[in-house]
Amino acid sequence: METVTHAPSRIATETGRRLPIATLIVLASIGFVLVAMETMPAGLLPVIATGLRVSEGTVGLFVSMYALGTVIVTIPAISVTRAMRRKPLLLASVAGLALANSATAISSDVTLLLISRFVAGAFSGIIWGMLAAYGRKISPPRHAGLALSIVSTGAPVGFALGTPLGSWLGATFNWRLPFVGLTVVALLAGVFIALVSPDAEGQRGKSRLPVARVFRIPGVATILAVIFTWMLAHNTIYTYIAPYLRAAGSGLTPDVQLFIFGVSSIAGIAVTGAFLDRHPRPLLHGSVAVFIAAGFVLLFGHASPPAIIIATVLWGLTFGGAAAQLQAALTSAGGQDSDVANSFLPVAFNIAIFVAGILGAALLTRFDGLVLPVVMIGCGAITFLLTIYGRRSAFPSRL
Numbered sequence: 171m172e173t174v175t176h177a178p179s180r181i182a183t184e185t186g187r188r189l190p191i192a193t194l195i196v197l198a199s200i201g202f203v204l205v206a207m208e209t210m211p212a213g214l215l216p217v218i219a220t221g222l223r224v225s226e227g228t229v230g231l232f233v234s235m236y237a238l239g240t241v242i243v244t245i246p247a248i249s250v251t252r253a254m255r256r257k258p259l260l261l262a263s264v265a266g267l268a269l270a271n272s273a274t275a276i277s278s279d280v281t282l283l284l285i286s287r288f289v290a291g292a293f294s295g296i297i298w299g300m301l302a303a304y305g306r307k308i309s310p311p312r313h314a315g316l317a318l319s320i321v322s323t324g325a326p327v328g329f330a331l332g333t334p335l336g337s338w339l340g341a342t343f344n345w346r347l348p349f350v351g352l353t354v355v356a357l358l359a360g361v362f363i364a365l366v367s368p369d370a371e372g373q374r375g376k377s378r379l380p381v382a383r384v385f386r387i388p389g390v391a392t393i394l395a396v397i398f399t400w401m402l403a404h405n406t407i408y409t410y411i412a413p414y415l416r417a418a419g420s421g422l423t424p425d426v427q428l429f430i431f432g433v434s435s436i437a438g439i440a441v442t443g444a445f446l447d448r449h450p451r452p453l454l455h456g457s458v459a460v461f462i463a464a465g466f467v468l469l470f471g472h473a474s475p476p477a478i479i480i481a482t483v484l485w486g487l488t489f490g491g492a493a494a495q496l497q498a499a500l501t502s503a504g505g506q507d508s509d510v511a512n513s514f515l516p517v518a519f520n521i522a523i524f525v526a527g528i529l530g531a532a533l534l535t536r537f538d539g540l541v542l543p544v545v546m547i548g549c550g551a552i553t554f555l556l557t558i559y560g561r562r563s564a565f566p567s568r569l
Contacts, residue, residue, distance in 0.1 A: 189313050193367040194320040196359050197305050200264065201324025203356050204294045206332030207271060208236050210348055214340040221345055224280060232274075235284045237520040239291025240298075247292070248299045248513035256304045257369040260297065264360040267293040268353045275349035295520075299513030302497035307370040315446030315498055322494035323439045326486075330432020334425065389503035389564035390511055394518045396556045396564075397496050400458065401522035402529070403549030404489055407468070407542040409523075410530040417539030418472035422479070430479060431486040438490025446491070446498060451565045454495050458554045461488040465546035472540060499565055 211218060211232040218229045251259055270293060273286035301321050309317035336348030407414060408431075412424045438457075445453045464484040471477030497515060504511025533541050557565060 190308050196362050197301050197321045198324035200359050202328040203352050205325045205328030207352050209333045210336045214345050217340050217345045232287050235287040236291035237523055239288040240295035240516050240520045243292035244295030244513050244517050247296050263293050263296045264356055268356045271353045275346045295516045298516035308368050316443050318498050319443030319494045325493050326435030326490045392560035392564040393499045394514050397518040398522050399549050399553040401519050402526050403546045405523050405526035406530045406545045413539035414542045420475045420478055427482055430482045434483045434486025435490030438487040442491025442494050451567050457488040460484055462550040465543045469543035
């Protein structure tokens with residue numbers, strides 16, 4: 171296979187090949203906002219339902235509408251805006267996200283709330299499609315993996331701290347307060363980027379491929395299949411962790427387990443940052459293999475609280491770096507069309523969230539929660555086989 175060498179970005183050269191740590195951390199904070207904003211209603215279902223005098227099922231649609239906005243809007247929006255300079259586009263998207271989330275925070279009309287969630291999801295998808303490529307463009311090529319790892323810390327921190335903290339604030343004070351807080355964080359991040367962060371060019375017209383052809387770039391479809399199956403394996407048990415713990419009879423509670431998972435995910439980002447630049451392929455194979463092993467422990471060690479805790483730690487460690495690893499693979503495979511390639515990531519991720527909710531609910535009508543680790547193992551095994559299949563075209567030995 172022909173090897174394509176990408177020239178170092180002009181921004182990296184102009185900044186003396188120094189890693190823009192502050193900007194990368196701010197990009198991570200935006201990722202934190204995106205994850206917390208999407209999952210927040212799930213942690214506040216009864217509180218929001220009581221406050222709006224609607225059913226919990228209606229409030230559950232807030233998550234679905236956010237995911238739907240991401241799925242429908244992301245790819246065409248990225249395609250239309252791919253020639254634009256990255257910094258202005260990111261600022262505009264953050265502003266749109268903050269405006270839509272503000273509507274969620276202040277409105278009492280259910281229809282308007284659903285629309286605001288759809289719009290927020292749309293802007294979220296655009297931002298997710300940009301974060302990895304933008305962080306990589308403004309960083310020295312030799313630190314591409316480290317840059318992606320830093321940017322990717324926002325997601326696990328959002329799972330570990332954002333959603334639990336938001337749930338506590340909403341339950342203790344008012345459900346609107348966490349949404350206001352997320353808007354403030356987003357606006358502060360936008361101000362920092364506007365004043366401090368470097369810009370990066372969009373794609374020139376002659377070098378751009380149609381979106382359909384980007385999808386057909388060798389390796390891209392395989393990476394997206396890995397994203398879907400891995401996220402499905404994860405989200406099915408993550409979403410329904412409470413039924414699993416009830417069936418296990420271990421006495422452990424969902425809030426503690428999700429906190430352990432989130433903290434372990436942050437540690438997983440550190441592990442990924444240490445190995446992603448030099449050993450991306452073995453890192454991916456090892457992550458998926460240990461993820462499957464964690465599923466086996468959750469299935470066969472369900473009666474032992476220490477075993478469940480150990481499995482949760484392994485689960486978090488291996489899954490925490492998944493976003494960075496898969497974004498790196500998409501960015502590498504996409505080449506000059508990496509922005510569009512990365513725009514497929516949130517779409518695949520949110521489709522997996524949607525399918526996981528349906529699959530988990532369907533299974534739990536016939537089985538108890540112990541069926542969920544079986545899904546984790548089965549989908550994890552498919553993921554592992556896909557990583558083997560895509561060794562040449564999708565997952566390079568070095569970034």
